[in-house]
Amino acid sequence: MNRRKFFKLAGISAAGLTEKLITSADAAGIPSTKQFIGVLNDTTKCIGCRNCEKACSEVNGMQVPDIENDNALEKERVTDEKQLSVVNKYKTDKGTVYIKRQCMHCWQPACAAACLTNALHKTEEGPIIWRSDKCMGCRYCMVSCPFDIPKFEYQSWNPRILKCDMCWKRIQQGAIPACVEACPSEALMFGLKKDLMEIARTRIYKHPKDYVSHVYGEYEVGGASWLYLSSVPFEQLGFRTDLGNTPYPEYTKEFLYAVPAIILILPPLLYGLHHITEPEDSEKK
């Protein structure tokens, strides 16, 4: 096992996927026994080779981009229904920076909270997956996702919602995400989020000049499984830094909590109103 391989498997080899740990993360809910997995993207190490894009398309059975000749880096792209992961090039005062984009796999995902059929499902391990037999194509997930990640096949009579699922099938078989495996420069690293955070923080402390003191995805919209390290402030790299740290489902939580209370209170109240407005002489109709 070479050094590269070791880094890629950082979390797994250290702690193991199925390790029984109680998280204190969600004090209100029932804590899961599984630790979230994630990927750390150290963008200072990315060379913009786009092998991750290629591997992603191959694994998901999509049209594989011609990474040598298509000059796709020249303009800023977003993921779409034909490609679930894209690399963008940004010219900054610290040189060229490449950013790989895909689903962030939020800790409290807006898409899964929005889904009225549980088609978008947050697994206990962290990856958010889509289940075709449940989805009715309402696209509320697309409206809700702060990163605009779920994509819809508008040109099909039988459309799917498409997004990165962190190679959930491969992970279940013990493999690592295809993009991580394809990365030749150690820019991508797969493991438990808590281990990845340790690595990320250590790098920031040890090389304060090479990194901005911020791990994108640690707290954004409540925290995500996909983490980014960068040499320049994230707003220069097309990241939204105005999303706040509140998990998105929190915005609808209070409304949903109020519903049972209203159903409990209102009918008796209305019936009571009907009762007390009864005319005193109570003339029979």
Next chain:
Amino acid sequence: MEITAKKGIKFIISELKPRGELFTPFNIITIPIIALGLIIVAYRFVNGLGSVTNQSQIFAWGLWKGFNVVTGVAFAAGAYIVTFMVYVLRIKKYHSIVKATVLNGFLSYVFYAGALILDLGRPWNIINPIIGNSFGFNSVLFLVAWHFMLYIIAQFVEFSPTIAEWLERKKAKKFLQSLTLGAVVFGITLSLLHQSGLGALFMMAKSKIHPLWYSEFLPILFLASSVPAGLSMVILEGTISRRVFKDLYPKHSSKHLYEEIVFGLAKGAALSLFIYYFFKAIIFIHGRHWSHITDMWGVWYFIEVFGFVLLPCIMYANGYKNRSIGLIRLASLITIVGIMLNRLNISVISFYWNNPNHYYPSWQEYIVALMVISIQIWVFRWVVTRMPVFKESHH
């Protein structure tokens, strides 16, 4: 038994046949719209949503959801307000408009839920959240969908005595009438929740809606504005119905009595608009929105708030005081346009306001949106020309 069943079927078939003139201006406009709309819908189910709509990966909800569903439901609010006044508060004055209003509400919901199906990518899975193999309890849309369904049932129960009267089933009518209060109480509760629920739908689009329109109080705003929206629609519907279906009203129906109803509704609309206006103002201050009012969006916002909330509020109040039916009708029209603007501002117009490739509905989307309304009016006409909707039923 067999004879009555046969008779019944014959009766239904004879009633299904159209009555009256075919070439009225309304028919000449709506028949091509409905025909074209149906073709577009068929085309959409074969070639996908993208073949007829301009909806995109960023603008996932377009005119069909933003106008037919989100806006239309606000206008159906008249039903819960009028049934509240008549059955809960026992205000007898409004009894003569209950049936038409409930019918209008019922049909609105049926057709707006229908419009929702047109917009679904995989409509065959629509039963999933109902039959229980995938309950998305965490979703506001789950709640709204269930409430739509239950409310349609509740409104059908509220309207069913009229159907029984039409079919001359006296015993059935008596039984169905005994269910009305329950349906009304249940219906009002559901209405309050899903009117506000439609606002709550957009809570998770926080980063996408212009800050002047996004607010954590969106559910309350939607609920508050559904009151003037519903009342205005009742006034407008009554105005049109009394003109178009003149012959269907009882001969001795007093014009004075009807005007008294309109004045009462106008007062309610004025007060509810006044409350809604202050709600808007408090949210404006609470959200510290004054930094956003310097550009075109600020102007647009103030046009909505002053021109379509405060102005009709004053007009309603003035119309009530000066006993001017004309002014009240104009106010109802302005309120309706204003509510449309507000709902579309949130769901479409200010959605990703800063995106250079903003969504504009395609002509097909407009046609289908109009088709839904046209069919609804056709069905409304079919029902009122057959069932005793405008006649005061004798107990």
Next chain:
Amino acid sequence: MLESYVFVNIFETKGLEYMLILIFLVGFIIFLRYFEIHKQ
């Protein structure tokens, strides 16, 4: 933002809101009076 340790007063506009509510209540009473006067 959590990481920028700067002073934030989340109740900054409360005073204005209460003022507005008082204006509303006074306005609402005046508005209701406006309807009532007609009746006489």
